[in-house]
Structure formats: structure tokens, C-alpha cells
Amino acid sequence: MVIRRADEETEAGVLPSEELLDAMSKYNEELVRAGVMLDGVGLQPSSKGVKVRFSGGRPAVIDGPFTEAKELIAGYSVIEAGSLAEVVELVKRWPKVDGHGNAQIEIRRVTEIEEFETASPEAVETEQRIRAARDKA
Numbered sequence: 001m002v003i004r005r006a007d008e009e010t011e012a013g014v015l016p017s018e019e020l021l022d023a024m025s026k027y028n029e030e031l032v033r034a035g036v037m038l039d040g041v042g043l044q045p046s047s048k049g050v051k052v053r054f055s056g057g058r059p060a061v062i063d064g065p066f067t068e069a070k071e072l073i074a075g076y077s078v079i080e081a082g083s084l085a086e087v088v089e090l091v092k093r094w095p096k097v098d099g100h101g102n103a104q105i106e107i108r109r110v111t112e113i114e115e116f117e118t119a120s121p122e123a124v125e126t127e128q129r130i131r132a133a134r135d136k137a
Contacts, residue, residue: 005103042074
């Protein structure tokens with residue numbers, strides 16, 4: 001997963017310029033043509049969201065905005081590639097028109113349920129059914 005971290009502009013709800021939208025569209029299209037991009041979206045600022053925090057099993061809803069913008073996500077892409085190095089090379093081509101040419105991108109590997117030693121065969125089977133249904137949709 002490629003995560004675009006939030007900053008002051010994204011948290012303020014500053015809309016991307018036409019130039020940035022065009023550049024991101026071309027970049028995303030390149031990833032789709034390469035067969036590596038599975039999903040990707042930009043996110044609204046945290047002022048339009050909520051957190052649900054659980055304590056003792058009870059949920060508490062906390063309205064945004066959230067104070068630590070550097071810990072927030074402004075958007076993400078799910079990339080399927082052969083290696084971390086390959087994803088790093090793809091991210092290095094991130095459009096340079098992003099604000100002042102500044103963006104913080106984090107790359108994280110998605111864990112599949114089959115990788116959890118604690119996953120029961122039933123949980124693995126359920127997850128596989130969910131994936132198959134999602135892929136058909």
C-alpha cells in the first residue's frame with residue numbers, strides 16, 4: 001500500500017490544482033497500464049471524519065479534525081508488485097507538482113490472512129470467499 005501522508009494543505013481542504021489532478025491522473029493511468037495498481041483514492045480532510053475508539057469493548061465516537069496531521073492519510077494506492085524495490089521505483093515517479101513539490105509517501109506491505117499463524121482454516125476460507133466475491137463485483 002502506498003500512503004500519501006496528510007499535510008497542512010490537505011487537512012485545510014485545499015483542493016488540488018488542475019495541473020496536479022492531470023499529473024496524478026497520468027501517473028495513476030501509467031500504473032494501471034503496467035498492471036500494478038489495484039485501487040487508489042484521495043481522502044477528505046479529517047475535519048469531515050470521525051474516529052471510533054474502543055475502551056473496555058465500548059465504542060466512543062470522536063469527531064474530527066484530528067490534531068496530528070503528519071499521522072493522517074490524505075490518500076492511498078494499492079499496488080501489486082514483485083518487490084518492495086519495484087514499488088519504491090514506481091513511487092519515485094510521483095508527480096512533482098504536488099503543492100511545492102513536497103509530499104511524504106509511506107509504503108507498507110499488506111498482510112494476507114494466510115500469513116497469520118493464528119488464523120483458523122475457517123477464517124482463511126471465509127477470507128478467500130470474501131476476496132472471490134469482491135473480485136466478481
